[in-house]
Amino acid sequence: MHIVAVAVVAIFLPLVLFWLLNSEVDQLHRDAMRAQAEVLAERIVAAPDGLLTFNLPDSLRGLYSEAYGRYLYDIRDADGRLLFSSRRKTGAAVQAPPLSETISGAGVTHTIDGKTVRIRVAEDLAHRDVIIDDIISNFFRRVGWITIPILLVLLAIDIIIFRRAIAPLWKASEEASNIGPARTHIRLPTEQIPREIMPLVTAVNQALDRLEDGFRVQRQFTADAAHQLRTPLTILRTRIETLGDGTAKQALHDDIEGMSRIVVQLLEIAELDTLVLDPGETADLRAVCAEVVGAIAPFAIAQHKDIALKGTDAPVLIHGNAVMLQRAVFNLAENAIKFTAKDTSVDVEVSEDGAVRVRDCGPGIVEAERELIFQRFWRADRQRSDGAGLGLSIVRGVADDHAATIVVENLPGGGAEFTLRFRLAERAAAALSLGPA
Secondary structure, three states: OHHHHHHHHHHHHHHHHHHHHHHHHHHHHHHHHHHHHHHHHOOEEEOOOOOEEEOOOHHHHOOOOOOOOOEEEEEEEOOOOEEEEOOOOOOOOOOOOOOOOOEEEEEEEEEEOOEEEEEEEEEEHHHOOHHHHHHHHHHHHHHHHHHHHHHHHHHHHHHHHHHHHHHHHHHHHHHHHOOOOOOOOOOOOOOOOOOOOHHHHHHHHHHHHHHHHHHHHHHHHHHHHHHHHHHHHHHHHHHHHOOOOOHHHHHHHHHHHHHHHHHHHHHHHHHHHOOOOOOOOEEEHHHHHHHHHHHHHHHHHHOOOEEEEEEOOOOOEEEOOHHHHHHHHHHHHHHHHHHOOOOOEEEEEEOOOOEEEEEOOOOOOOHHHOOHHHOOOOOOOOOOOOOOOOHHHHHHHHHHHOOOEEEEEEOOOOOEEEEEEOOEOHHHHHHHHHOOO
16 A cells, blocks of 8 residues: 555656746746836836827847737726737737737736726747746656656665664564463563554563463463462372271272373462473483383283383483473373283384384274374363373473474374474484494
8 A cells, every 4th residue: 555655646746846847837928028028117107198108128129029929018908908019919809819829918007197908928938948848848857767766766665664774563463473371481572662552562561561470370270279289189099008808998999090191280289380490401302211211011901901011221311301201191191001902012112313203002092082192181081080281281291391202193003192392402313313433
């Protein structure tokens, strides 16, 4: 719209200038004719007998001669009778022959010895000044050629101005794209923001302040509730140990363990929500997975299942926090052990490209549920009581904080495969690019 407006102005401006030039030329012409009429009026005098005489000096006769043909004059009385004329037609006629359309002039009225006379001087525009004629005939074309580069320069300047004006908005947009549940502290920058946009940016920052307060209250509640539940659960576990052996004791013990696991996961979620990852922090993904496999192996054996660590034996350095990575891999492995069939194995494979894959021999995951499983408290089978649907949400949270990707696929022979892919640390990536010495 701005370009169209500039283009319209660029076309309209020469037309206005052309009109103004013509108007100015006409005004100058009329002023010149009035000045000549005043000079002629000074040559009209009254004779002793009362008649008016007109004495035109020789210096002006040639200017109004028919041979020259450029300037004309008529002098009439109050009744319109032609008294004197350069066309030499005087007499009692009320109206003189009309002037040609190419003749334009101006007149003045004077009173001489009590008699009113009107002096009119005209110029034949067909023979007007050559310089003025050239200016008028070439003006529009010359202004048109000047207008085009001016328009281009104006558009280039506009582009520079607009880009500088919206640069802070681009920066604010980039900052806004980084805002999320784990990064609620980010605010839109207010430096160099256009004055017209500042109220909007301020309102957005104030809304983000309110959202951050809400998240903080929610996180604090989750953490406080989890902490408060740990003590009574510990007391219950101690009292159950004093009961005699039997099925009821084992059932109560399993319930307590399940509740304790939920409390631990709630604490992990609360901690994950407040995690700020150091950009320079690195972790050995191979060592993390080895520690997880060793820690969860007793649980797998108790379920009559196996767990194995596969892939590279060399360290795999990635950008990340080792503790949070351990929790993510642990939850993936625990979830795989729960759903894999008895007397089968869960494989945890580490690749040199920064990926860890957890495979099971369970029923797999239908495509419609591959995003739902990462939501908090979501469970496909509500009848199961061995979890609250928090483990995979923790995995997604860790992946988001580490700018990692997570992919879920079903294996051809049955079972599911979860793939977490992290960014390699700089020195690890450099070693991979150089290859073996």
